[in-house]
Amino acid sequence: MLNMNNISRIYRSDTIQTHALRDFSLDVKAGEFVAVTGPSGSGKSTFLNVAGLLDGFDQGSYELDGVNIQGLNDDELSRLRNEKIGFIFQNYNLIPDFNLFDNIDMPLRYRGFNAAERKRRIANALEQVGLASRANYLPSQLSGGQQQRVAIARALAGEPKILLADEPTGNLDSLMARQVMELLHTLNEAGSTIIMVTHDPEQARSVGRNVQVIDGQITDHSVYAPEKNNAPIEVNA
Amino acid sequence: MEMFNYYLKLSVRNLKRNRLFFILMISTLAVGVGVFLANIAIIKSMANDPIPHKSDRIFNVTLNIWPNENPSARLRETMRYDDAMHILKNEIATNTLVHYQSKVYTRDINSDNLSRYPAVVRATTPDFFPMMDAPFAFGGAWTEDHAKQVVIGDSLNQQVFNGGDSVGKTIEIDGKSFEVVGVLKPWVVKPMFYHVTGTQAFDISDDIFAPIETAMDSEWAINVQSSQTEQIDSVSDNRGKNGFFIQAFVQLDTPHQKLAMQQYLDNYSQHRKEQGDFLRANDNRLLDVNQWLEHHNVVDERMLAFAIATSLFLAVCIFNASSLLLARYHSARFETGLRRAIGARIKDIFYQGLVESMIIGLCCAALALVFGWLFLKISMTLFPKLQYTSDIDASLIIFGVIIALTTSFISMIYPLIRSCQTSLSTTLK
Numbered sequence: 001m002l003n004m005n006n007i008s009r010i011y012r013s014d015t016i017q018t019h020a021l022r023d024f025s026l027d028v029k030a031g032e033f034v035a036v037t038g039p040s041g042s043g044k045s046t047f048l049n050v051a052g053l054l055d056g057f058d059q060g061s062y063e064l065d066g067v068n069i070q071g072l073n074d075d076e077l078s079r080l081r082n083e084k085i086g087f088i089f090q091n092y093n094l095i096p097d098f099n100l101f102d103n104i105d106m107p108l109r110y111r112g113f114n115a116a117e118r119k120r121r122i123a124n125a126l127e128q129v130g131l132a133s134r135a136n137y138l139p140s141q142l143s144g145g146q147q148q149r150v151a152i153a154r155a156l157a158g159e160p161k162i163l164l165a166d167e168p169t170g171n172l173d174s175l176m177a178r179q180v181m182e183l184l185h186t187l188n189e190a191g192s193t194i195i196m197v198t199h200d201p202e203q204a205r206s207v208g209r210n211v212q213v214i215d216g217q218i219t220d221h222s223v224y225a226p227e228k229n230n231a232p233i234e235v236n237a
Numbered sequence: 238m239e240m241f242n243y244y245l246k247l248s249v250r251n252l253k254r255n256r257l258f259f260i261l262m263i264s265t266l267a268v269g270v271g272v273f274l275a276n277i278a279i280i281k282s283m284a285n286d287p288i289p290h291k292s293d294r295i296f297n298v299t300l301n302i303w304p305n306e307n308p309s310a311r312l313r314e315t316m317r318y319d320d321a322m323h324i325l326k327n328e329i330a331t332n333t334l335v336h337y338q339s340k341v342y343t344r345d346i347n348s349d350n351l352s353r354y355p356a357v358v359r360a361t362t363p364d365f366f367p368m369m370d371a372p373f374a375f376g377g378a379w380t381e382d383h384a385k386q387v388v389i390g391d392s393l394n395q396q397v398f399n400g401g402d403s404v405g406k407t408i409e410i411d412g413k414s415f416e417v418v419g420v421l422k423p424w425v426v427k428p429m430f431y432h433v434t435g436t437q438a439f440d441i442s443d444d445i446f447a448p449i450e451t452a453m454d455s456e457w458a459i460n461v462q463s464s465q466t467e468q469i470d471s472v473s474d475n476r477g478k479n480g481f482f483i484q485a486f487v488q489l490d491t492p493h494q495k496l497a498m499q500q501y502l503d504n505y506s507q508h509r510k511e512q513g514d515f516l517r518a519n520d521n522r523l524l525d526v527n528q529w530l531e532h533h534n535v536v537d538e539r540m541l542a543f544a545i546a547t548s549l550f551l552a553v554c555i556f557n558a559s560s561l562l563l564a565r566y567h568s569a570r571f572e573t574g575l576r577r578a579i580g581a582r583i584k585d586i587f588y589q590g591l592v593e594s595m596i597i598g599l600c601c602a603a604l605a606l607v608f609g610w611l612f613l614k615i616s617m618t619l620f621p622k623l624q625y626t627s628d629i630d631a632s633l634i635i636f637g638v639i640i641a642l643t644t645s646f647i648s649m650i651y652p653l654i655r656s657c658q659t660s661l662s663t664t665l666k
Contacts, residue, residue, distance in 0.1 A: 045662075045666070046662075049661075049662035052578070054578055054661040054662045054665065055660070055661070055662045074582055074583050075582050075584070078577070078580055078581060078582040078583075078585075079580070079582075081578060081579065081580050082579065082580025083580075087578055087579065089665060093571070093575050093665060095572055095575070097250070097254060106575075106576065106579055107579040107580050109240065109243055110576075110579070110580040110581050110582075110585060111580065114239075115239075154579070158580075
């Protein structure tokens with residue numbers, strides 16, 4: 001599904017070069033739920049931006065669902081983002097004066113679906129996150145957890161190949177965070193491939209695979225039992 | 238079409254959400270476009286071809302006459318009665334007219350109201366009407382050179398006779414009675430090319446058209462810049478003397494006619510020279526309508542300078558609007574980034590910006606036309622001569638809409654480019 005080989009991402013200013021990612025390699029299979037952890041500034045967000053085609057890279061190769069990313073133009077990258085990737089942001093990134101329907105409608109518009117198809121997908125997505133009755137609500141009328149579920153619905157509506165979540169529970173209290181995590185697990189069990197950046201070790205342990213990033217490189221690669229018993233069964237350094 | 242409607246909906250939402258901002262921006266552009274439009278309206282009326290279908294076939298006749306040899310003296314635009322009569326006798330031109338302008342007071346001779354109305358008289362010859370395409374509502378021109386008959390314009394007809402068919406009625410001019418033989422429809426010549434000397438190019442059309450011989454017989458004062466080199470006691474005394482006050486125009490429909498007319502004028506000059514007259518070199522000119530207007534600098538150079546100033550002002554308005562939009566797009570970069578992240582192409586963002594600029598442009602156009610009209614009215618106080626000729630007509634309205642749309646689009650380009658250059662990852666973090 002996602003295959004990165006020796007990816008390097010260097011940020012340059014007049015005097016400083018920062019290696020945000022160096023020789024970063026990761027292979028994520030379809031249906032996997034991968035947690036990416038690491039301290040602040042370790043490069044995990046850069047990885048997610050590169051994986052989500054929000055940022056480019058300087059060296060290496062990257063294939064997403066069999067498509068080689070290198071050399072694609074803006075139209076092609078935008079189409080890939082629209083069709084294959086669903087984003088879940090830490091701060092939800094909902095447009096405040098759009099109701100839930102219109103927020104979820106946005107990516108579907110750019111996909112070129114007709115009105116009936118968009119309506120069907122939006123209804124399904126809201127159903128999946130348990131907000132079917134609130135399509136006409138504004139984001140401000142919802143709790144933080146509900147807003148994040150709307151963001152998940154927006155990501156799901158396009159039926160993407162992979163969900164990229166950047167600290168999806170970072171702005172939520174523990175109860176809401178647990179609800180969102182349960183939703184992500186449910187989606188994963190239903191077949192969605194998910195990569196989630198998180199600071200929370202407990203959340204990381206609750207998913208099938210944990211990738212630790214330090215200084216732009218993968219330093220720890222743990223695979224946990226699907227029963228979420230928090231006991232590592234295999235470790236690849 | 239579905240995406241266009243979507244962009245339209247987003248744009249209207251943006252306009253509503255940032256109402257004050259867009260009012261400021263639209264007003265900024267509208268002031269610039271309005272001032273520019275008013276200026277163009279004035280220049281357009283000044284540079285207007287007054288008789289486009291035959292402006293290249295109507296020629297002013299200028300003779301290089303003056304009874305001394307001063308070489309620095311400019312070309313004379315008026316001629317003597319005798320010269321005019323010789324030109325009138327030509328059998329070359331399709332139409333020939335000579336004229337001078339006078340001003341009189343007039344009233345309906347049968348009216349109980351003794352008030353007299355001031356009226357501008359064009360003392361001329363019958364060919365004036367077909368050459369100028371002056372449209373008759375009733376009647377026609379006089380047929381006798383010394384006839385006590387006149388043709389009146391629509392405005393005077395309304396004033397004196399309350400409109401209608403006034404042919405056969407009698408008006409009093411300076412104590413004498415004249416029969417009305419023709420009434421013109423409303424008629425404006427912009428600019429009044431047959432009388433551009435002095436500052437009269439933008440006067441309203443004449444009120445009374447009378448035979449030139451009758452006007453001179455009646456001693457109707459010469460209301461043009463005239464000269465004389467000998468004692469002339471009255472208007473009618475100009476016959477056979479060196480009084481310069483008449484202008485002549487000929488309609489020459491073919492190059493052959495023009496060549497023949499030029500020869501006719503040169504022969505006349507030569508003949509007069511041999512008689513001891515026409516002491517200056519032969520320099521008889523036939524200038525067509527547009528050459529004649531250009532010769533007289535009818536387009537005021539101040540207006541051309543003003544046009545440059547208004548163009549620069551418009552550029553400043555575009556720059557200001559663009560700066561405002563840049564700030565707006567900067568504050569909206571999150572939404573742009575989000576749209577890009579979830580699949581909008583750069584061209585989608587541009588299309589949306591284009592639709593937004595179209596709506597802004599249309600609002601700006603509506604406001605600019607109002608401003609343009611207001612600025613035009615204000616300009617009329619500076620150039621009162623133009624008040625009957627300058628207007629924002631249909632072609633200028635279309636031009637204004639195009640300019641407003643263009644300026645709106647130009648204002649939008651740079652902010653759009655900047656908003657698309659923003660790093661998605663930074664914007665969304």
